[in-house]
Amino acid sequence: MAIRSRKTGKPAPRQMAPQGTLARAPKKAAERGIAAAQKSRTNGRPEPWVGRRYLRKEDPRLIQGISHYADDLRLPGMLHCVFVRSPHAYARIAGIHTGAARSSPGVVAVYTASDTKALGVVPCAGALPDLKIPRHPVLAEGHVRHVGEPVAAVIAEDLYQARDAAEKVQVEYDPLPAVVDPEKALAGTNFVHASVKSNQAFTHQLKNGDVDAAFSRADRVVKARFVNQRLAPVSMETRGVVAQYLPGEKTLTVWSSTQIPHLLKTQVALILGVPETHVRVVTPEVGGGFGSKLNVYREEAVVPFAAMQLGRPVKWSESRRENIAATIHGRDQINYVELALKKNGTILGMRARVISDLGAYHQLLTPIIPTLTALLISGCYKIGALQCDVVGVFTNKMATDAYRGAGRPEATYIIERMVDLAARELNLDPAEIRRRNFPKPREYPFATITGITYDSGNYENAMKKALELAGYSRLRARQKDAWKRGKYYGVGLSTYVEICAMGPSTAMPAGGWESGTVRVEPTGKITVLTGASPHGQGQETTFAQIVADIFGLTPDDVNIVHGDTAAVPYGIGTFGSRATAVGGTAMYIAAQKVKAKMAAIAAHLLGEKAAAMNFSAGRVGTKKKSLGFGEVVGAAYVARNLPPGVEPGLEATHFFEPSNFTFPFGTHVVSCEVDAETGHIRIDKYVAVDDCGNVINPLLVEGQIHGGIVQGVSQALFEEVIYNEDGQLVTGTLMDYSMPKAAQVPEFILERTCTPSPVNPMGVKGVGEAGTIASTPAVVNAVCDALRPLGITHIDMPLKPEKVWRAIQQARAAAAS
Amino acid sequence: MIPANFDYQAPSSVEQAIALLESSHEAKLLAGGHSLLPAMKLRLAEPALLIDLGRIPGLSYVREAGAQVALGAMTTHAAIAESPLLASRSPLLSRAARQIGDVQVRNRGTIGGSIAHADPAADYPAALLALDAEIVARGRKGERTIPAREFFSGLFSTTLLSGELITEIRVPATTGAGTSYAKFHHPASGFAVVGVAAVVKMASGKIQSAAIGITGVADHAYRAGAAERALVNQPASAIAGACSRAAEGVDALGDHFASAEYRKHLAAVYCRRAVQEAMAAKA
Numbered sequence A: 001m002a003i004r005s006r007k008t009g010k011p012a013p014r015q016m017a018p019q020g021t022l023a024r025a026p027k028k029a030a031e032r033g034i035a036a037a038q039k040s041r042t043n044g045r046p047e048p049w050v051g052r053r054y055l056r057k058e059d060p061r062l063i064q065g066i067s068h069y070a071d072d073l074r075l076p077g078m079l080h081c082v083f084v085r086s087p088h089a090y091a092r093i094a095g096i097h098t099g100a101a102r103s104s105p106g107v108v109a110v111y112t113a114s115d116t117k118a119l120g121v122v123p124c125a126g127a128l129p130d131l132k133i134p135r136h137p138v139l140a141e142g143h144v145r146h147v148g149e150p151v152a153a154v155i156a157e158d159l160y161q162a163r164d165a166a167e168k169v170q171v172e173y174d175p176l177p178a179v180v181d182p183e184k185a186l187a188g189t190n191f192v193h194a195s196v197k198s199n200q201a202f203t204h205q206l207k208n209g210d211v212d213a214a215f216s217r218a219d220r221v222v223k224a225r226f227v228n229q230r231l232a233p234v235s236m237e238t239r240g241v242v243a244q245y246l247p248g249e250k251t252l253t254v255w256s257s258t259q260i261p262h263l264l265k266t267q268v269a270l271i272l273g274v275p276e277t278h279v280r281v282v283t284p285e286v287g288g289g290f291g292s293k294l295n296v297y298r299e300e301a302v303v304p305f306a307a308m309q310l311g312r313p314v315k316w317s318e319s320r321r322e323n324i325a326a327t328i329h330g331r332d333q334i335n336y337v338e339l340a341l342k343k344n345g346t347i348l349g350m351r352a353r354v355i356s357d358l359g360a361y362h363q364l365l366t367p368i369i370p371t372l373t374a375l376l377i378s379g380c381y382k383i384g385a386l387q388c389d390v391v392g393v394f395t396n397k398m399a400t401d402a403y404r405g406a407g408r409p410e411a412t413y414i415i416e417r418m419v420d421l422a423a424r425e426l427n428l429d430p431a432e433i434r435r436r437n438f439p440k441p442r443e444y445p446f447a448t449i450t451g452i453t454y455d456s457g458n459y460e461n462a463m464k465k466a467l468e469l470a471g472y473s474r475l476r477a478r479q480k481d482a483w484k485r486g487k488y489y490g491v492g493l494s495t496y497v498e499i500c501a502m503g504p505s506t507a508m509p510a511g512g513w514e515s516g517t518v519r520v521e522p523t524g525k526i527t528v529l530t531g532a533s534p535h536g537q538g539q540e541t542t543f544a545q546i547v548a549d550i551f552g553l554t555p556d557d558v559n560i561v562h563g564d565t566a567a568v569p570y571g572i573g574t575f576g577s578r579a580t581a582v583g584g585t586a587m588y589i590a591a592q593k594v595k596a597k598m599a600a601i602a603a604h605l606l607g608e609k610a611a612a613m614n615f616s617a618g619r620v621g622t623k624k625k626s627l628g629f630g631e632v633v634g635a636a637y638v639a640r641n642l643p644p645g646v647e648p649g650l651e652a653t654h655f656f657e658p659s660n661f662t663f664p665f666g667t668h669v670v671s672c673e674v675d676a677e678t679g680h681i682r683i684d685k686y687v688a689v690d691d692c693g694n695v696i697n698p699l700l701v702e703g704q705i706h707g708g709i710v711q712g713v714s715q716a717l718f719e720e721v722i723y724n725e726d727g728q729l730v731t732g733t734l735m736d737y738s739m740p741k742a743a744q745v746p747e748f749i750l751e752r753t754c755t756p757s758p759v760n761p762m763g764v765k766g767v768g769e770a771g772t773i774a775s776t777p778a779v780v781n782a783v784c785d786a787l788r789p790l791g792i793t794h795i796d797m798p799l800k801p802e803k804v805w806r807a808i809q810q811a812r813a814a815a816a817s
Numbered sequence B: 001m002i003p004a005n006f007d008y009q010a011p012s013s014v015e016q017a018i019a020l021l022e023s024s025h026e027a028k029l030l031a032g033g034h035s036l037l038p039a040m041k042l043r044l045a046e047p048a049l050l051i052d053l054g055r056i057p058g059l060s061y062v063r064e065a066g067a068q069v070a071l072g073a074m075t076t077h078a079a080i081a082e083s084p085l086l087a088s089r090s091p092l093l094s095r096a097a098r099q100i101g102d103v104q105v106r107n108r109g110t111i112g113g114s115i116a117h118a119d120p121a122a123d124y125p126a127a128l129l130a131l132d133a134e135i136v137a138r139g140r141k142g143e144r145t146i147p148a149r150e151f152f153s154g155l156f157s158t159t160l161l162s163g164e165l166i167t168e169i170r171v172p173a174t175t176g177a178g179t180s181y182a183k184f185h186h187p188a189s190g191f192a193v194v195g196v197a198a199v200v201k202m203a204s205g206k207i208q209s210a211a212i213g214i215t216g217v218a219d220h221a222y223r224a225g226a227a228e229r230a231l232v233n234q235p236a237s238a239i240a241g242a243c244s245r246a247a248e249g250v251d252a253l254g255d256h257f258a259s260a261e262y263r264k265h266l267a268a269v270y271c272r273r274a275v276q277e278a279m280a281a282k283a
C-alpha cells in the first residue's frame, strides 16, 4: 500500500521511522498506546499510517498559493486600517491633530486614545506576587513608550488612502530620555512608567538545597556573564486582522492570524465589552508564529472596535516594518551564573541571576517567560543546590514574550555554556563532564533541583549516538591538526532537555488542557475538531494519520478542523510543543470513545462480543463476520436497531488534562572553523540526535528539527534586534535584521532515539522547539572551543565577525604583552 | 509598505524617455526596480513620475565592440552572470554579478540601475573601476562617454547629469590578465560589507600591473592606488604587505554590523585574497 502524491501519482517517499523507534517502547506505554496497535497489526494486516513519512495534506494548497490568509479576505464594503506609530522611544504626547487626516480623500474615521480609553486593556496572564502591571491601553495614552507604539488608527475606503492619510496625522511629541540598558534601568531614576516608580517589574526566586554549603565545599567555582540577545520572531506571514460586526444580529467576527483563537475570543469580548456568546474568532491560514501569535495585541482590539463603530468590515495587515517593531520580541536576558564544582566534575551547586528586559508593556506572557528559564536552568544534570533569582525590567522597547522555546533556550544556553566552561577549568572532556552529571536511566521519573519531574530519559544514550555519528574522536584529531597549522577548528556539544506538552493546568496561567472532538459523519467520513490551532506544524496530516489507524481508514477519510470558535469546542491553542501531546491525546481519547460505540453497534448487529470487533481496511468485525465501516455508521444514524442504552449519532468530545509536562532531550554536535583573519565562522558539521518519544510522521519531525536548528544557529551567529542608546530601532528591516537563509546553514545529519513518554497514551512528547533550544549553545561552544589556544573563554552572541575578530585581536595583544 | 502616489509612463524610445525626464523635476527612471521600489515603499523616495525603461527595445545586450565588450544598460545581473561572451573575454563582471543578492534580484536588477543608484555597498562599481570601464550616457544634448573613475562621486551619487540616462557600459577584454572578485557578504542584505575586484597582469613571476577596485568601505567605490603601486614589480611574497594599504587614506564608513576600522581591515584581507586569486586565475 504505497502512498501516492495526489498530483504526480508517483510513489511518495515512504519508510518506517528509523531504528525501530516504536518497537523499543517500554512495556507500560506500549500496552496503552500506538506501539501496541502497531504490534498487533504486524501479522498480515495493513501497515499503520502512524510512523510513515506521509506527505502533508496542507502542502498542495499552500504551495499553489490557493489558500487564504487574513490578507486574502475581501468582504463587501470592507475598509482598511493603517496605524500611526511612535517614532520615539519615549515621549510625552502634547497633542494629536487629526483634522487634515480626517478630510483626506476616502477617510472614514481616525481613532486615538480619546476614542478608545473606555475599552479594556491588553491582557497579561502573569501572576507573580510582586508583579507590577502598568496600564496597557489599546492606543497610546499620554505617553509613547517604544518605537512603533500605535498612537492613532486611520480607517479609509482603500489601503492607499489610509496610508496617505496616516502621514497627515500630526502628533506633537515632547521627547524624553529613553531607558534602554536594563542593568542601568534597575538602578536609575528615569522610569518607563512614572506610576510604578521603579523599572523593576517583578522578582522571582527559585531556591532549593543548601547553596552556600555547596559553594564552600567546592574545589572550583566557575563564573560567567552571558548576554542572550533580543530576537525578532519574523514569521513568514506577518500579523493581520479582519473584523466584521453585524448590527442586527449583534455578532462580531474577528479573523486573526493567531495561535490562540479561543483565548482571543474571550479577551476580545472582555476588552470590547461584547457578550462572548456573540463573538467568533476564526484563524484563516496562519503562516507561522513561533510564539509571536500566542498573544493578544492592541490591533486585535482596535480593528474590531472600528468595525463596530462603523458597521462595516475593517482590515489591517501588518507590514514587515511593523512586524519587526511592534510584534513581540524574544529572549533579551543578561545572566550572571556561578557553578560550584568538585574536581571530578560533579556539579555541587549553582547560582544564577537572570535579568530579563521586558520592554515597555506586558504582553500576554511577558513576565512568565523568564520564570521558565529558572525552571529549566539545571538542564539535564543532577545539581545539589540551586538559587536562581529572576528580575524583570521595564525599558523603552517592544515587549518580549514567547519566541520559539520561550525561556528554555536561555536556560539551556546558560547551563550548556557553564558546563563547557567547567570542563575547561577542570581539564575534562566536555562529553565526559556531562556524562558524570546525567541522571541514570533507572532514576526516572527524575526530580530536578528546580522542582519538576522529568518523565523519562536516557541522555547518555543520545549523546553516545551523536558522538558516534559525528565521529567525535576524528573531529578532535582534526582540531589538533588545525591548531598545529595555526588554524582554529572547534567542536561543540549541547546535551539538552526541554519542557514540552504545556502543560498541566496547575502549572499554566490559563489552563493547560486541550479539547478534541471526533465525529463520524453519516457518509463514513470523519471530522475532527481540535482546540489546538496549528499554523504550519502539519497537524492536519498527523492527526489524520492517528485517527485513520484507529478506525481502519485512510488519512484522506479524516478532515481536521481547527481555528474557528464557532465550530470547535473551547481550546487552548498551539504553543509550547503541546498540540500533539495534549491536543492529539484529547482527540485520540475522543476517537477511542467513538470507536467503542461503533464496536458496540457492530457487535450487536453481528451477534458478537464488542471486545472482538476489529477495525481494519474499512471493515468492522471479526475475521469470519464483519460489516462495512459505512454500514455500522449507517446503523448509528438510522438508529432503528441500536443496542439497548446506546444513543444515536457518532460523536465524542474529550477534554484532556495532562498529568505532567513531557521532557524531550538529545545531543547536538557542531564542528566549525573560525577564520582568524576576519572572524568569519563556517560550520563544518552539524549532527543532531533528538528524542521526542514516539513519532507520528518522521518527515514532519525532521522538518521541525531543521527549522529549529536554523533559528538557533542564526541566533548564535547573526540575529539581533538592536536599539541604539536613544531607543531607536536600528534593525528595522530585513536588510539589517539578519534572518537566516538556506545558503547560510550547513547540511544537518539527523538521528533519533526513542524513549516514549509515559504521561500520554501515544507516548509522544513534542518537537517544535527542540532544534532552537539545542543548537544555540552547541554553536557557541564550538566557536569558543576553536579559539581555546588563544585563551578566549567566551564571546557573547551573536558571534558577528567583527566581534570575533576583536576578541582574537585582544587575546593576541594580551598574549604578546 | 505603500508608496506615495505617482504617475507612470512607459516610453518606447530613449529619446522619449529623455523628453519625459526633462518634463518633470520629480521624475525617476525605473529599470529593474530593485533599489527604487523598496525606497518608494518605505517612502524614502517619492517621485511624482516613473519612467519605465522596460519597454524600450534594444537596451539589453552583451556584445563584442572591438577590444571591448558592450552591455546595454537594461541588461540584468542574471544575463551578465551567465554571458558566454563575458566568460571568455572579460569574466570579472560576471563574477561580481553572480554574487549580487538572490535569484529574484539577479533576474530583475540591471547594471544601469545599479550603477546609477551608486549604493556604497554595490558590487559592480568595484569591478567597473578595476576594469577601467566606460559608461555611455545620453541626454538632450547628445551622448558622452564617462570613464568609470570619473563616474562614482559620493554616497548614492554619480556625475550623471539630471536629464541624462545611461545607455551602455563598456568593459575591456581582459585577455592576458588574471581577474577576481572577493566579497564579504552582509548576512542580512547580501550586499558587500567589503568587495574587492582585482585585475592583475604578471610578467616573469612578478606583478606587472594591478588594478584594484574596492566597494563597501567608503561612501563610494574607489581605486586602491597605494596598494596598486606597492604591488608593481613585486613577487608573490610581497602581496600581503602591499595589500595592507588597500584602504590607505580612505574615509571609511561604519555601522552596527561593521565599524570603519574593521572595514578597513577587511579591505586589506580581501584585497590580498583577490590579488592572489587573480594571479592564480588562468589569464
Ligand SMILES: Cc1cc2nc3c(=O)[nH]c(=O)nc-3n(C[C@H](O)[C@H](O)[C@H](O)COP(=O)(O)OP(=O)(O)OC[C@H]3O[C@@H](n4cnc5c(N)ncnc54)[C@H](O)[C@@H]3O)c2cc1C
Binding pocket: B028, B029, B030, B031, B032, B033, B034, B035, B036, B037, B038, B053, B073, B074, B099, B100, B101, B102, B105, B108, B109, B110, B111, B112, B113, B114, B115, B116, B117, B119, B121, B122, B123, B124, B164, B165, B166, B167, B189, B190, B191, B192
Ligand atoms: C534584497 C536585495 C538584495 C540586493 N543585493 C545586492 C547585492 O548584493 N549587490 C548589489 O550590488 N546590489 C544588490 N541589490 C541591489 C540590486 O542590484 C538592484 O537591482 C540595483 O541596485 C538597481 O538596479 P535596478 O535595475 O533594480 O534599478 P532601479 O531600482 O529601477 O533604479 C535604481 C536607480 O537607478 C536609476 N536608473 C535606473 N536605470 C537607469 C539608467 N539606465 N540611467 C540612469 N538612471 C537609471 C533609477 O532612476 C533609480 O534612481 C539588492 C537589492 C535587493 C532588493
